Each structure stands twice: as structure tokens, then as C-alpha cells.
Amino acid sequence: MPAWMAFGLRWRAWPVAPHRGRQWRALARAVAAGLGLACSALAPATPLAASDAAQLGALDCAAVSAGDVREVLSRHPAPRVIALQGSVPIVTMEPFAEFLVGMGYPDERVRDPVDGRRSYSSFVDSRRVVGEVAWHYEQDGVMPILIGHSQGGMIVIKVLHDLAGNGGAAIPVWGPGRPEPEPRTVIVDPRDGAERPVVGLKLDFAAALATGSLPRLLLGQWGILPLLREVPDSVAEFTGFAIPWDPIAGTGPEPSGFRATGSARVRNVVLPGDYSHIGLPAVAHLAAQPETRAWIDAWRPGSATPQPRGVDIGNLQHAADLWYSLKRHWCLGAKALAGAAGQQASRR
Numbered sequence: 001m002p003a004w005m006a007f008g009l010r011w012r013a014w015p016v017a018p019h020r021g022r023q024w025r026a027l028a029r030a031v032a033a034g035l036g037l038a039c040s041a042l043a044p045a046t047p048l049a050a051s052d053a054a055q056l057g058a059l060d061c062a063a064v065s066a067g068d069v070r071e072v073l074s075r076h077p078a079p080r081v082i083a084l085q086g087s088v089p090i091v092t093m094e095p096f097a098e099f100l101v102g103m104g105y106p107d108e109r110v111r112d113p114v115d116g117r118r119s120y121s122s123f124v125d126s127r128r129v130v131g132e133v134a135w136h137y138e139q140d141g142v143m144p145i146l147i148g149h150s151q152g153g154m155i156v157i158k159v160l161h162d163l164a165g166n167g168g169a170a171i172p173v174w175g176p177g178r179p180e181p182e183p184r185t186v187i188v189d190p191r192d193g194a195e196r197p198v199v200g201l202k203l204d205f206a207a208a209l210a211t212g213s214l215p216r217l218l219l220g221q222w223g224i225l226p227l228l229r230e231v232p233d234s235v236a237e238f239t240g241f242a243i244p245w246d247p248i249a250g251t252g253p254e255p256s257g258f259r260a261t262g263s264a265r266v267r268n269v270v271l272p273g274d275y276s277h278i279g280l281p282a283v284a285h286l287a288a289q290p291e292t293r294a295w296i297d298a299w300r301p302g303s304a305t306p307q308p309r310g311v312d313i314g315n316l317q318h319a320a321d322l323w324y325s326l327k328r329h330w331c332l333g334a335k336a337l338a339g340a341a342g343q344q345a346s347r348r
Contacts (some may be wrong), residue, residue, distance in 0.1 A: 021166075052076075056338055061331035066297040069104040069327060074266040078109045079204070080136050080144040081326070082129070084152025085111040085119045088278065092119035093149060095284040102287025103296065103323055114177035122151040126158035129169065133159070133176025134187050138173070142333040143338075145326065146206040149281055153208025154224055155241075163201055163229055163234035171198045175223035191340035203235040205329045207322060208258070210242060210277050211251025233262040239325060240281075241269045241318050247285070248277040271317055284318040285312055296320040 055072045064073070081100065083093035097118035098109040110118050129146075136144045148156040162171060172181035186195045191214040213228060231238045242255035249255075257268030271280075291308035298305065299320035309314050 043275055059331050061328050063183050064327040071130050078106050078330050079141050079142045079333055081110045082120055082144055082146050084122045084148035084155050086150030086152055091278045094119045098284040099287045126155050126162050127171050128174050129159050130162045130171050131181055132176055134173050135175050141337045143261040144169040144206050149209045153211030156206050156208050158192045160232050160234045164232035165199045205237045205325055206235045207239045209280050210249050212251055218319055229258050231258050231260050231266050233264055235264050237265045239267045239269055243271050243275050244273045246277050281313045286319050296323055299324055333337050
């Protein structure tokens, strides 16, 4: 079994190739990677056309409408969404990804670039996920967004701690679908051309749905328990969702929330008690119904608009909350990338 598939919760460093043959191959890859890095550092970002720049600049990222998504954001890079499913294989994040696409998110950005699936396994080493996050950011110029359900949320938390350096070792860049990591632990930041270590990169947004302590105990994942509720500074914003009296997550009437260890902005959302742990990803119907789609598009934090009647509103609360966050960070990321491109153009 490849090392990255070994599902352990103890921190460990990736081994350096011990054999001479591997060392020569690593050297060859390093030369090729170095040439690629140099080219990417020298290749300037393309500034936006004046009309596109004006439209993007006029957007209020805290109030992105359906029209803004369709007419403005759709022309700009969207963050790759890595939706990590839980431990039960038949409960995937496919319906959640279908919901995002139905709301206007680019389909390609919710799919695994290797096999085209819209749901990622949570039986994966978090350090590999970190390496792929770094690879995607270097390629796209916008930071991926991680959303995990149940055990998938645990992987999200582990990724955040890995990025924060809590694993203690450098982490290599890892291209999607590659059998081994690349022989480098730095990327070229696509926004300013500076070299940056993978450890220390910062996500813009991440979320965990119904990630509890009880399954960690039952599955022998004890190593993560002291860190499970702690959100380090490796993410700007984090939202945790929980259901009261969730027998799978092991919550009581007042679920334990996530807490920031530093400057991360952490929100804890307690969902209605009639929501189902395994049913949380099932939100595709909300984008298909005009009534719920319009309500979700208009939703803002603290909104008191009455929920639609006469249609299926199951899972409406977290679907609206996550769509709002995704739109906002899509907008913020596009503005940051456009600003960086403009600065590069002005220096030439």
C-alpha cells in the first residue's frame, strides 16, 4: 500500500528516497521542477481588461447576488473546492457538489482533476492533501477551499495543523494523481513570484460538518483528539456545523464548538435538531427548487427572512451558510489575483 494511503493519526515526516536510484530520479525531477518554477516566476499574470476590472472592483463581496455570480464571477478563477466525505463510503459529498454547480459554481472546480469525481475520500494522509493544496494554489493563483463532512472534517482540521507546522517537518508539493511527491517543499507564489514553503501557507476558508469526538474514539483515532476543536492561524475563516444530540458525532444538547488558537475567525453554527448526520451533504434539491434557490442567494449572516413554504427545505441552513462563504471568498480571491496582476503589469 502506498504510504499516503496509510490512515494513521500520528504525525510523521515523508521519507527522503533512501536508494541511489531514487536519488538520481529525484535529482532529475528537481532540475525539471526548478525549471518549471523559474518559468512560472518569470511568467507575468495577465491583467484584466478594463471593463472586467471595473465590474469586479464594483462587487461587494459580502453581498454577492446570483446575477453577480452569473455575469461577473463566472469570468474569474474560482477556488478549487476539496469536499471530503465521511468514513461511510455510500455517503459522499457528491450531492453537495451538485448543489454548488446548480447555484452557479464552475463544475470543473468541484471535481477531482484526476478522476473527475466530486467527492474526495477522507481515508488519506492529511500531509498529501496539504501538498496538493500547495500545488493547486501555485497553478491557479487562488487558494483551495476545504469542506469536510464527519471524518472529512477531521482531515480538514489535520490539514490546518499541518499547514501551521504542528507536524514538525517540511511537507512536499504533491501533484494530483502522482504516485510520489515532488522533490521540493516550496512553491512560487503566483501573486508575487516569491518562493514560499508549503508549511506556512494560509487557507482563506475551511469548514467542518458534524465532526465529532465519539467516532475518533471508536475508530482509534486518538492522536487527533487534543487538536480536534482547535483552529490554528493557517486559515483566515473557519465555520463548524454541529447537530444537537447527534448519536454519530456524540454530541449532547449543546455541541462543543471549535475555537481559534490565534487570529483565525471561527464561527460555530448549531443546526436544527431534526437534521440528520448522514444526510447533511444532501442539498442538491435546494438549487433545483426556484423558491429555495432564491432564498439561499439572498441569505446573509443574521438574516431573518422567513424560510420558503410548500417545498423541501431540508438542510437549508448550512447550504445557505456555505454558499454565502464560497461566493464571498470567490469574490475576494478574484480581487486579490486581479490586484496582483495589475501590480505586476505596472512594474513592467
